[in-house]
Amino acid sequence: MKEGHEIIDQVYAAKSDPDAADGLIRQYMGFxxxxxxxxxxxxxxxxxxxxxxxxxxxxxxxxxxxxxxxGAFLSYSARGIRNRLIDHYRKERRHAHLSSLHEAVxxxxxxxxxxxxxxxxxxxxxxxxxxxxxxxxxxxxxxxLEFGISFPEVADNCPRxxxxxxxxxxxxxxxxxxxxxxxxxLGTGKLPVTALARASGVERKTMERHRKYLxxxxxxxxxxxxxxxxxxxxxxxxxxxGAADGPASEGSRENGx
Amino acid sequence: MELDMGEKTTYLVMETHPAYxxxxxxxxxFLKAANCGYERGDRIDTAILIEYPQDKRRRRRRAxxxxxxxxxxxxxxxxxxxxxxxxxxxxxxxxxxxxxxVEMEISRSGRVVGLTGxxxxxxxxxxxxDYGGKDRYEAADELADLAVEMQFLEExxxxxxxxxxESAQWVEDTERRMKSELExxxxxxxxxxxxxxxxxxxxxxxxxxxxxxxxxxQTAPAQxxxxxxxQAPASPAAPSAPAAxxxxxxxxxxxxxxxxxxxxxxxxxxxxxxxxxxxxxxxxx
Numbered sequence: 001m002k003e004g005h006e007i008i009d010q011v012y013a014a015k016s017d018p019d020a021a022d023g024l025i026r027q028y029m030g031f032x033x034x035x036x037x038x039x040x041x042x043x044x045x046x047x048x049x050x051x052x053x054x055x056x057x058x059x060x061x062x063x064x065x066x067x068x069x070x071g072a073f074l075s076y077s078a079r080g081i082r083n084r085l086i087d088h089y090r091k092e093r094r095h096a097h098l099s100s101l102h103e104a105v106x107x108x109x110x111x112x113x114x115x116x117x118x119x120x121x122x123x124x125x126x127x128x129x130x131x132x133x134x135x136x137x138x139x140x141x142x143x144x145l146e147f148g149i150s151f152p153e154v155a156d157n158c159p160r161x162x163x164x165x166x167x168x169x170x171x172x173x174x175x176x177x178x179x180x181x182x183x184x185x186l187g188t189g190k191l192p193v194t195a196l197a198r199a200s201g202v203e204r205k206t207m208e209r210h211r212k213y214l215x216x217x218x219x220x221x222x223x224x225x226x227x228x229x230x231x232x233x234x235x236x237x238x239x240x241x242g243a244a245d246g247p248a249s250e251g252s253r254e255n256g257x
Numbered sequence: 258m259e260l261d262m263g264e265k266t267t268y269l270v271m272e273t274h275p276a277y278x279x280x281x282x283x284x285x286x287f288l289k290a291a292n293c294g295y296e297r298g299d300r301i302d303t304a305i306l307i308e309y310p311q312d313k314r315r316r317r318r319r320a321x322x323x324x325x326x327x328x329x330x331x332x333x334x335x336x337x338x339x340x341x342x343x344x345x346x347x348x349x350x351x352x353x354x355x356x357x358x359v360e361m362e363i364s365r366s367g368r369v370v371g372l373t374g375x376x377x378x379x380x381x382x383x384x385x386x387d388y389g390g391k392d393r394y395e396a397a398d399e400l401a402d403l404a405v406e407m408q409f410l411e412e413x414x415x416x417x418x419x420x421x422x423e424s425a426q427w428v429e430d431t432e433r434r435m436k437s438e439l440e441x442x443x444x445x446x447x448x449x450x451x452x453x454x455x456x457x458x459x460x461x462x463x464x465x466x467x468x469x470x471x472x473x474x475q476t477a478p479a480q481x482x483x484x485x486x487x488q489a490p491a492s493p494a495a496p497s498a499p500a501a502x503x504x505x506x507x508x509x510x511x512x513x514x515x516x517x518x519x520x521x522x523x524x525x526x527x528x529x530x531x532x533x534x535x536x537x538x539x540x541x542x
Contacts, residue, residue: 018274025276047294048286054305056276057291065310088305103307133298137271151272151279155287160312231300232285239262 007073015062017248018152021063032059035081060083136227143219149212157212167202168210174200182222191215270299338448355404357382369396397435398442415451
């Protein structure tokens, strides 16, 4: 009975704390593996079986969705894992006619098809690029933490409806047309909601609701984050006059970098 | 650091956790997805995205709302069709023989949905008469008034009513109520007419169900003849029985059974003798 209460407390703590969620997942890794094995009828191979990753995600979803009235947490999460794996299996069945690069070349052979493919990439260049991306992401994360925001919080705060996302993109476009607003964000550490609402025509309430997300996206368009900004080519190409490589953006980039 | 500029969404792995990763997609969304062995800085083309419980609930509510709306639409459509049939589709007919013959088509709700004259005078009577949206009794009253006005119907005249429909109950009710309605209406106008329904058909139908046809006899002894005469005194099989008494007691008429070869022991089955006063009166008119 005491254990039951303990796990419920852990689950409630994990709902809002990513570190607590990671700890709980590590603690119940055996349970997740067992539930996956029940579905696969064999133990899952970590790093090879996508089902195991799906099961872990399902366990995390169970943490987010659990409430005290829904019975014991472990049976609730076992149901969630099973349902998610069934959904995943149904989606994957559509691609059943495709062969996997991770299949063995011949029966009983240890060599995988992917190993036989000729890799035309320049490995050294790829390593250098990845290192540059990581450095930029690290820098971006540090900057976000100055605003008291973490990546998981941004993801949870990101608009999931197309209409709201479009409204947030209008706010971004308005900020890029008026670089003073981006400077104000960097200088005060606060989102200039009133000025942005006036410039973009988006309601204050919408901006307040997605404040963390807006801060992250606006920061990405301030200074130095060329790789991230390059990744957001949809936003860069659809913003019109204040495009990513426009003079205003260039100026602010130089300021902060 | 060039990116593929195609339309397909690509994801940049921003942060990794044991159960999930935080991705930034090329449209500017930050998303959580399953960690299939990714590392920070990886670029991926496909991801197994998280399903937030509140999104699931919202989807479920939306599906429920859609289902309820569809059910309401279906219910409305069914009710609409039923209501249309109730109000606008003919359910039965009522013939009014004043001398001008008129036939009304009546819906289940009692509205007149069609009106035709069954003879030349009838056509003259209904010509120009607007029956649209009127109740059967109202239309019958107005047609009777019109017949009086056009001198088709006078004091002491006669109206014969014959209703037809699949439901015997509806036929009976319509004839009975129409008769009393017309009697009341015309009495208000100080005109006395004889209004009759057509009992002949009903009597025949009712008795068809209960009558038992005896098997034909090869030899007819005198005793049986006497019994037969007692059972059916109005039968034309008895040569001595005149036609007049049969007309007075139409219930006694035994109609022919359709399957019978006519040699039923009741003699001819013309039914004329069973004709009550209607037949005679009609002839007079």
